Amino acid sequence: MRTAVVTAALLLVSGCGATVAHETSKPDPVTVTNCGRQVTFDRIPSKVVTNDTGITELMFALGLKDRMAGYVVDGNNTVDLQTSPWKADFDSTPKLAEKISKEVVQGAGADLVFAGWNYGFSESTGFTPDAVNQLGIGTYQLTEACRNGNGKQRGIMPALDALYTDLRNLGKIFRVEAKAEELIKGYQQQIENAGKLMAGRPRPKVFLYDSGQDQPFTSGRNAAPQDVIAKAGGDNVFGDLDDSWTTVNWETVVQRDPDVVLIVDYADGKANTPAQKQAFLEGFAPLANSPAIRNKRFFALPYAALVESPRNPASIEAFARYLASA
Known part of the structure; x- marks a missing residue:
């Protein structure tokens, strides 16, 4: 039996630290379904502000660091940054603040805010997708944190489906669909292999x-x-x-x-x-x-x-x- 806490440094993620060549921009607007709403992007965002570690790493995994104005990460998340497969990307991307706000995203000249309910968006702070949209800034919500219509409860699909949904949506928005599918295929294989470790137990x-x-x-x-x-x-x-x-x-x-x-x-x-x-x-x-x-x-x-x-x-x-x- 293990007698002490084991902390895993997760350095096995494919595509870490990579920057991919962006696919040719399409002239037509792109529409995706995000938290049950149709969201249209007339152009590829080029000054994205992300909130929280995992959300930022989605951008890095897709090779989209150069599309970011910066990220917001709480000061309590130092372990995340130290163990991140994308530590080099964090180090070379501006950290804008520890708490996201209208002032932070406006100061960064953001054209898109990527956050989620209780991952940056919150009625209590007044920082909501609608409030950000009123500033002329687009929003994309983390699917794991989508409201499901029952009060403030969150979650509309299984967590891995949410991950794949966001990767595919971001792939369309930023015209890196091939990279998104490559990541998903690799993740699915890694998960399938991991499942064999406990098979029959x-x-x-x-x-x-x-x-x-x-x-x-x-x-x-x-x-x-x-x-x-x-x-x-x-x-x-x-x-x-x-x-x-x-x-x-x-x-x-x-x-x-x-x-x-x-x-x-x-x-x-x-x-x-x-x-x-x-x-x-x-x-x-x-x-x-x-x-x-x-x-x-x-x-x-x-x-x-x-x-x-x-x-x-x-x-x-x-x-x-x-x-x-x-």
Whole structure:
């Protein structure tokens, strides 16, 4: 049994750091379906502002660094930048701010903002797609975070489908369809190969622990961890929740009796490191009898590996290898 948190440096993603030759621009406008709405682009965006690590890495994976005005990443996401397969692209692209705002995107001269609900877009800050559009700036929303019509719940399709949808949409918008399909084909093969590692073995129950001590923040079936866990050979204990990232209660975690805890590696303001999060869980009396705690089965992945991003396939492989090693 593993007795310590393992943090995987996900450096297995194909296409990392590459810049591809852009396909010939088409004179006609391009229309894509984004979060249930038809969005038309009259020209290829050339000053894109992205918010969050995974979203930025989608642009880098497609070779679109030169189409960016810059990115916005929270200061807590230093682990993401250190472990990114596109670290060189991050280093050579302007970091505009740690919090996105109208002033930031206007100051960058943005012609497109690529963000998502709770990945930059928020009613509480007034930074919404409609508000950005009123500035004369286009928007594209991360599909993982699309609202599904039930209050503020998010998620309209399985997480990997959301990843492939965004890659194909961005491929059309930026006229790099061939690169998008190349990436998708490679990811699908990598995931298929990873699935063989746990074939025929019992599927462990996995609790995704993001943060929170009074109440845990975790993943329902519409966020990336659902597919990361499932394709690696496990079952998300909160896979029945029709939401993406969401808060639950500890009583339910205890009842669902997880075999493994998958920890999100990023600073959350209290217990910053995976080791600190593990120590909290090991010292949390109601969980003391769960198999995950008794057997010290903890695994950590960077935040950007567990939100929709081109790191998802490598994170599936890394987690599958951990599960198969026990």
